[in-house]
Amino acid sequence: MTGPVFRFAPSPNGELHLGHAYSALLNARLAGETDGRLLLRIEDIDTTRCTPEFEQGIYRDLDWLGLEWERPVRRQSDHFDDYAEVLERLVDEDLAYPSFLSRGEARAIIAEAEATGQEWPRDPDGTPVFPNVERHLSASERRERIDAGEPFAWRLDTQAALARISSPLGWREDGAGPDGETGVVPARPELWGDVVIARKEMPTSYHLSVVVDDALQGVTHVVRGRDLFFATALQRLLQELLGLPAPIYLHHDLVLGDDGRKLSKSRGDTALVSLRAAGLTPRDIARMVGL
Structure with a gap:
């Protein structure tokens, strides 16, 4: 199978927030527009902070957003x-x-x-x-x-x-x-x-x-935050x-909080699990991040 290969690579050390949603959705959109592949990679080398519970939360949140990715998922700790x-x-x-x-x-x-x-x-x-x-x-x-x-x-x-x-x-x-x-x-x-x-x-x-x-993993396009x-x-x-090999890079804008600062996993009000509990839909999330 040929074509561009994109990847979304979160760390399971907290809940995904709006910034993660933007990056994941953008990777998925670009993969779809180019007839490319989308990989999910779990970057869990920090075994003291990364937990199975947060990893399961990543799968849950991305599935809720309607994203599909190739299996098996590469877990760095393996x-x-x-x-x-x-x-x-x-x-x-x-x-x-x-x-x-x-x-x-x-x-x-x-x-x-x-x-x-x-x-x-x-x-x-x-x-x-x-x-x-x-x-x-x-x-x-x-x-x-x-x-x-x-x-x-x-x-x-x-x-x-x-x-x-x-x-x-x-x-x-x-x-x-x-x-x-x-x-x-x-x-x-x-x-x-x-x-x-x-x-x-x-x-x-x-x-x-x-x-x-x-x-x-043959990643050809690295799409991630400007930070x-x-x-x-x-x-x-x-x-x-x-x-x-050197991939092509695309560093995208960050989703900022009300204070103008980069979102943090410690801010529960922007966590996808909290927004879902508040009644927001995947369409609402896409609209909030400009996609």
């Missing part, structure tokens, strides 16, 4: 071996390193630098870039500390990764970025610093698992390093 294999490859190629620095220690380094007048870089979300002071630890020291049971995270060596890329890095954007970017958008993963791609107890992160899943626009740069870097 595929940690896939991510571990890719992580091992990045580590073996010296593109990832163990970072033992705690958040508190990182904040202290940043505070000390700023106290001397240094302007510490911020990532596109406005968060201070994590100090890369452990990038050049010796292999023996890394092994000694791992064997001693120190907690650590695997971080992408962004500098080394970019040195492996021979051609300009970018992606095709069929939506628009925060500043109206569309067409071929240059990717600047260096703005994020050395991001976490896995942890000692979990062999993946959002960025790593999503590029692996999109490739394995993930800048993160695409990191995912494009990982795709290039791993030899994975």
